[in-house]
Amino acid sequence: MIPLPAPKPEILARRDTIVADLHTLLPADAVIHETIRMRPYETDGLSAYRQMPLAVVLPATTEQVAAVMRYCHEQGIRVVPRGAGTSLSGGALPLEDAVVIGLMRMNRILEIDFDDRLAVVEAGVTNLGITKAVEHEGFFYAPDPSSQLACMIGGNVNMNSGGAHCLKYGVTANNLLGLKLVTPTGDIVEVGGDHLDTAGYDWLGLMTGSEGMLGIVTEVTVRILRGPEGARAMLAAFKGTEIAGQAVDAIIGSGIIPVALEFMDKPCIHACEAFANAGYPLDAEAMLIIEVEGSVAEQDALLAKIKDICARFDPISLKVATSAEESIAIWKGRKGAFGAVGRISPDYLCMDGTIPTGELPFVLKRIGEMSVQYGLQVANVFHAGDGNLHPLIMFDANDPASFHKAEAFGGDILKLCVEVGGCLTGEHGVGVEKRDLMHVQFHPHELDQQRAIKTAFDPAWLLNPHKVFPLTEHA
């Protein structure tokens, strides 16, 4: 288990006063301090870790966020921001002496402008909520993390969330124009704007993916895009992971950038097929789902090109969807992958490293060896175009030994990702989960450089001090 910093006794001792003070800053229903009502806030998508906070506040405006931040800054109280609590890396995990600021009441869409291709939304609007608000005009918000039904745009900004369609449309950082945020000292500032490429330091870029350590994002100006005429998927199954990897290389090398290029290994294919009956080939060692966009004729032309390329790699089967319904069927298994694994194992850890795509066969072979060594099953899904690997490590949470083994296995996979030239996290963030692995990827002075930037924003280290960096005297 990963340790949390020791709470400040003087803050815990003043809890009643602090709760009373928060009540003077916010409407009565916006302050939660009863144990039973704080329970939903004690954990997030990394549910193995739990910690009750000092109190929870649910502000409805940027000014209320600023009032709480000013107060906490003056009083030396730690703060943990929270969106929907879907983080898989413990990004929203509280501290015993911290006030949780939940942004879920800031859920208004403030402006939609199709001609200028932007929307201004509050931090608590869900990712899918943005697309739902613009899809009647054929528009969408591009990043699509698999939690998109629940996760909130403020959290997406802080974790720089990705999704299955990043290869073509980029991640959150590539789809933002501006932010309104509250600094750790309680000032309201705006960065970026309603236009591209603001002159000066790129605060928008630095804030994106900063995991709630630099400020509380309250409003986000996102780019919205007009969708393509249509999209269609195909499925290609291969006899080995290496040859499937070669097929991926050949597709990209031909100049085609599919909108999605997903890879599943044999255990994952089996789990998904048992769950979804999607018609996946059970004798395959590896399977690709490849999606293209455009008019029907353009889809036909691209899928024919890709099919020709795949045919050169001795496929077991190639199935091109001939309709939107067949596309949905092909995706059905993949989209249910996490649920499918959840059905064959009581619990699983979803890892999130990135590797150079050429290293895939080697990495999968090593993961297979580690699986035997740890005695834990693993299924791999992989955003093959961009190298983002999601091994699902199966374990039993009722058995502490099994959980510790799963954590160690996951750590070894991430170390392997770094060894082959990749990184610890592609889209889930460091959070608390990977905090103590940061030294694997960074030299001590590089971590100090990042910490110095955190200090520049938050001199007292009050905002989310227990995330991302191995604990030091700061936290």
Added chain:
Amino acid sequence: MSDLITPADEAGVVAAIQAAIAAREPLSIEGHGSKRGLLRPVQAARGLTTRGLTGITLYKPTELVLSARAGTPLPEIEAALAERGQMLAPEPPDTRGIFGVAEPATLGGLVATNLSGPRRITVGSVRDHLLGIRFVNGKGEAVRSGGRVLKNVTGLDLCKLLAGSHGTLGVLTEVTMKVLPAAEASATLAVAVPDIAAGVKALSAGLTSPFGVTGAALRIDPHGATALLRLEDFRESVTYRGSRLREDLAPFGDVSLIPDSADLWRGIRDAEPLGAAAEDAIWRLSIRPSTAPALAAALQAAFGARLLFDWGGGLVWVAGPATEAAHCAVTAAAAAVRGSFTLFRAPAPMRAAVPVMPPEAPALAAIAARVQAALDPLGLFNPGRMRSSP
């Protein structure tokens, strides 16, 4: 600048910076100095150039990734990519014409200035394609951020912070970029429009179509304007989308098809249609596209500004007299539409005298000063380049 330090490798950069720390001596930081005329003149007796750090260190076409040392000339990188049918997708402008210099930009200089061309509207900016950096900070430490993979959220993203920081936070020594396949074919639709408002509407119609427009510029002509919309993809796609987009654009004016438009877009990328006179100042503004007509009217009324629009109307190149009065008109017009500006070219005394980019709010300026101190505690790098000392 008589005294130019030219290290041959990163260790040499570290040594030069350690010497500068020991002497408390600020340095101007540059690659080939091709954009020395951009922003404010740097006040430093000595210069440090990365021109000695050259060469592509990694290129994996099927992984869409290229690394090169910071002083590698851009044409060398573009040629290596072209050989494999790939490109730097943000289409960086070649500013040699604007600044009247002979040497090409370097990769490090491109990242430090974050200048993107027409395709930026669809694929993102240089910083969006920046995967990893190595740089030396003002303590003389070599630091890495990012990496060589396409998806990476590990730790604070110093790549974003260093991109567009004009050499004020660190000396880039190596850069890793995401690269993309170059399209098989392209074509451009030209729409004759009566005025800027109609032109921006036509560009917007193209950019809100499902046809994947990858360039959307507006050229001002003597008796009207021409909206230019580019399509790039496989040949059959370009043909199909060209005919569909043509129908969508018909309500805005006469539409003609320009089949081979590479030179046209090279010109727009480099702001040639702006037609700036040699003695003119040039500004580069970023605005919300629908505010372009009001901004244009204000600038034309103030000093008869020459204008060129890109990015659907969101990027405005402005040329006019190199006077403080004209500069005030530009900054006021940008502020009126909540846009951003840079003074892109002007005589050195003018660049030293006026703010060359918008001021930051006091709370943000205080953070900026602390961030700068976190990277360059002694303020050695490019002092005064972006803003005058407080």
